[in-house]
Amino acid sequence: xxxxxxxxxxxxxxxxxxxxxxxxxxxxxxxxxxxxxxxxxxxxxxxxxxxxxxxxxxxxxxxxxxxxxxxxxxxxxxxxxxxxxxxxxxxxxxxxxxxxxxxxxxxxxxxxxxxxxxxxxxxxxxxxxxxxxxxxxxxxxxxxxxxxxxxxxxxxxxxxxxxxxxxxxxxxxxxxxxxxxxxxxxxxxxxxxxxxxxxxxxxxxxxxxxxxxxxxxxxxxxxxxxxxxxxxxxxxxxxxxxxxxxxxxxxxxxxxxxxxxxxxxxxxxxxxxxxxxxxxxxxxxxxxxxxxxxxxxxxxxxxxxxxxxxxxxxxxxxxxxxxxxxxxxxxxxxxxxxxxxxxxxxxxxx
Amino acid sequence: xxxxxxxxxxxxxxxxxxxxxxxxxxxxxxxxxxxxxxxxxxxxxxxxxxxxxxxxxxxxxxxxxxxxxxxxxxxxxxxxxxxxxxxxxxxxxxxxxxxxxxxxxxxxxxxxxxxxxxxxxxxxxxxxxxxxxxxxxxxxxxxxxxxxxxxxxxxxxxxxxxxxxxxxxxxxxxxxxxxxxxxxxxxxxxxxxxxxxxxxxxxxxxxxxxxxxxxxxxxxxxxxxxxxxxxxxxxxxxxxxxxxxxxxxxxxxxxxxxxxxxxxxxxxxxxxxxxxxxxxxxxxxxxxxxxxxxxxxxxxxxxxxxxxxxxxxxxxxxxxxxxxxxxxxxxxxxxxxxxxxxxxxxxxxx
DNA sequence: TTGTAGGCGTTATCAC
DNA sequence: GTGATAACGCCTACAA
Numbered sequence: 163x164x165x166x167x168x169x170x171x172x173x174x175x176x177x178x179x180x181x182x183x184x185x186x187x188x189x190x191x192x193x194x195x196x197x198x199x200x201x202x203x204x205x206x207x208x209x210x211x212x213x214x215x216x217x218x219x220x221x222x223x224x225x226x227x228x229x230x231x232x233x234x235x236x237x238x239x240x241x242x243x244x245x246x247x248x249x250x251x252x253x254x255x256x257x258x259x260x261x262x263x264x265x266x267x268x269x270x271x272x273x274x275x276x277x278x279x280x281x282x283x284x285x286x287x288x289x290x291x292x293x294x295x296x297x298x299x300x301x302x303x304x305x306x307x308x309x310x311x312x313x314x315x316x317x318x319x320x321x322x323x324x325x326x327x328x329x330x331x332x333x334x335x336x337x338x339x340x341x342x343x344x345x346x347x348x349x350x351x352x353x354x355x356x357x358x359x360x361x362x363x364x365x366x367x368x369x370x371x372x373x374x375x376x377x378x379x380x381x382x383x384x385x386x387x388x389x390x391x392x393x394x395x396x397x398x399x400x401x402x403x404x405x406x407x408x409x410x411x412x413x414x415x416x417x418x419x420x421x422x423x424x425x426x427x428x429x430x431x432x433x434x435x436x437x438x439x440x441x442x443x444x445x446x447x448x449x450x451x452x453x454x455x456x457x458x459x460x461x462x463x464x465x466x467x468x469x470x471x472x473x474x475x476x477x478x479x480x481x482x483x484x485x486x487x488x489x490x491x492x493x494x495x496x497x498x499x500x501x502x503x504x505x506x507x508x509x510x511x512x
Numbered sequence: 513x514x515x516x517x518x519x520x521x522x523x524x525x526x527x528x529x530x531x532x533x534x535x536x537x538x539x540x541x542x543x544x545x546x547x548x549x550x551x552x553x554x555x556x557x558x559x560x561x562x563x564x565x566x567x568x569x570x571x572x573x574x575x576x577x578x579x580x581x582x583x584x585x586x587x588x589x590x591x592x593x594x595x596x597x598x599x600x601x602x603x604x605x606x607x608x609x610x611x612x613x614x615x616x617x618x619x620x621x622x623x624x625x626x627x628x629x630x631x632x633x634x635x636x637x638x639x640x641x642x643x644x645x646x647x648x649x650x651x652x653x654x655x656x657x658x659x660x661x662x663x664x665x666x667x668x669x670x671x672x673x674x675x676x677x678x679x680x681x682x683x684x685x686x687x688x689x690x691x692x693x694x695x696x697x698x699x700x701x702x703x704x705x706x707x708x709x710x711x712x713x714x715x716x717x718x719x720x721x722x723x724x725x726x727x728x729x730x731x732x733x734x735x736x737x738x739x740x741x742x743x744x745x746x747x748x749x750x751x752x753x754x755x756x757x758x759x760x761x762x763x764x765x766x767x768x769x770x771x772x773x774x775x776x777x778x779x780x781x782x783x784x785x786x787x788x789x790x791x792x793x794x795x796x797x798x799x800x801x802x803x804x805x806x807x808x809x810x811x812x813x814x815x816x817x818x819x820x821x822x823x824x825x826x827x828x829x830x831x832x833x834x835x836x837x838x839x840x841x842x843x844x845x846x847x848x849x850x851x852x853x854x855x856x857x858x859x860x861x862x
Numbered sequence: 863t864t865g866t867a868g869g870c871g872t873t874a875t876c877a878c
Numbered sequence: 879g880t881g882a883t884a885a886c887g888c889c890t891a892c893a894a
Binding site: 185186187188189192201202203206225227228229230231 | 863864865866867869870871872
């Protein structure tokens with residue numbers, strides 16, 4: 163009876179429960195842990211559980227981590243949470259991690275390798291059990307290093323060259339192909355591509371797919387119709403389009419590396435009095451939110467954001483929980499969402 | 513000697529450093545901790561630091577947490593990371609937390625109280641030292657309960673009634689007033705308000721400010737021109753506007769509770785062939801990204817997203833690090849960003 | 863089936 | 879100034 167703590171809400175520990183249940187702490191530990199519960203008498207288990215609930219016992223995950231050297235935490239490396247591409251992916255990830263008993267620590271790198279190094283350092287010091295990385299570049303020494311150190315990770319939306327790191331991405335090739343096919347069917351014969359940075363697998367894959375698709379449509383694969391954006395941003399998209407235009411390139415449609423780059427095109431259209439889609443068609447990539455409300459509504463390749471997150475998380479958990487099994491990578495299907503930024507080619511522009 | 517670990521990259525511990533430096537672990541601890549460094553001889557400090565760096569020693573935060581019962585982690589409760597309002601706030605928060613040595617655990621509640629309870633539970637079991645809450649409702653028993661338990665927290669963009677919890681919000685009253693003034697100056701005499709949920713302080717504050725502002729402009733404060741949205745969402749915005757329209761309400765402008773609600777209006781305009789801004793002006797609130805690219809570009813009240821995050825984080829850290837000091841709340845300044853969704857009133861509509 | 867004991871890596875509190 | 883010791887809360891051989 164006398165075991166009531168008058169104390170100021172110190173959370174109860176295993177010992178408190180043990181005391182209250184008249185049993186040894188180790189027994190409580192076993193009774194409360196599903197994996198060892200069988201080793202304890204059914205009656206004892208019940209009593210312990212009752213007492214634990216009564217006291218409002220919550221295991222201290224820090225103590226547990228110290229003992230088991232598992233943190234139940236994973237790190238999420240993204241360039242910029244403010245880019246609408248990522249929040250849905252993050253939500254997908256959490257929808258898997260959380261039921262699995264994991265939490266995620268999110269960091270923004272702004273695509274700065276130094277920042278990235280520091281933040282990953284900090285994540286590791288917090289003992290994360292794995293990493294989901296959305297910032298991978300084709301040549302990415304840091305990731306190679308981590309991989310060699312046995313850090314478990316999964317890449318989303320990206321890959322690294324010559325490296326056996328599992329990845330989950332959208333099917334870039336099909337996406338770009340759909341875009342080009344659509345434009346070709348609308349009579350466009352000279353289509354430009356504002357590619358993403360060629361330091362990223364995604365940028366390279368989409369650019370390569372673009373050239374293939376153009377040839378497959380029987381069109382000329384003219385390198386002067388391709389401009390590379392330094393970053394996946396509006397500003398860089400605008401810059402690249404201006405370059406093409408100033409160079410006097412002739413084209414009636416643009417396949418943008420992603421939606422932000424496409425938005426950059428909108429800025430240039432406004433600057434130069436080009437009307438979209440009458441003078442120029444544009445297709446984006448990713449189908450971010452609110453594209454349907456743009457002026458004009460942007461045609462874009464839809465990728466399964468949420469599923470990418472879900473699959474990435476599953477893959478990572480597999481790596482963690484069954485280190486033996488060789489992890490598989492995933493290519494998720496895409497579709498073209500046709501809106502108002504694409505129309506029949508305006509031949510006068512050529 | 514025999515103390516060489518041939519082992520596979522077990523990260524070095526304090527003990528390893530101590531051994532290598534020929535000194536006691538406690539000394540290493542002191543030498544490496546800025547707050548206790550003074551207790552150690554300068555020469556020793558140098559040697560320990562050198563050895564630590566050489567071994568690549570990283571303190572184990574879990575062990576430290578166990579001992580100090582501080583996790584250096586805070587929880588971030590937001591309704592939905594996918595709402596563009598939040599990522600910039602999150603970034604602001606992290607920009608303060610990180611240099612302060614804290615990490616943040618982000619959870620989405622989808623505004624579901626039950627979910628919220630579970631997630632906060634889980635955060636607490638992870639020993640977070642404080643909470644930044646963006647989901648507060650005026651009547652919010654859970655938060656009251658937590659507050660009474662002494663959980664440190666700061667509200668962003670929201671307040672709770674009759675409760676001394678510090679908050680950081682934008683100046684809603686001024687924002688709405690600016691919007692109404694602008695519309696009045698454009699000749700609008702009948703202005704509708706699609707309010708946010710009246711269960712949130714923000715919804716109430718903006719609605720109240722709206723009615724004040726209308727009267728201040730010498731216009732009629734007609735309750736039939738106000739409709740409440742059940743959530744801060746596009747769908748609910750559209751729903752509310754349809755309601756008003758179907759009711760036969762006469763008005764030429766809408767002040768929306770936030771940008772998403774304003775976007776819902778766009779949908780209804782399209783449905784009903786109302787042209788904006790010719791027939792109807794709209795003002796949003798929050799100035800989310802990409803509003804300038806909408807059709808038409810949305811006039812909106814800009815709030816300092818990033819700063820809200822920054823100040824909230826500062827406030828929370830203060831609460832944690834100086835529990836004595838009574839925390840102050842903050843009201844951050846706003847401005848009206850005029851774009852194309854507002855124009856002179858079209859009297860024929862009345 | 864249950865109890866015992868030791869330790870995970872760190873820090874706080876003593877001594878010396 | 880530095881060393882010894884204990885303890886944070888939990889888990890897990892091992893013993894009983």
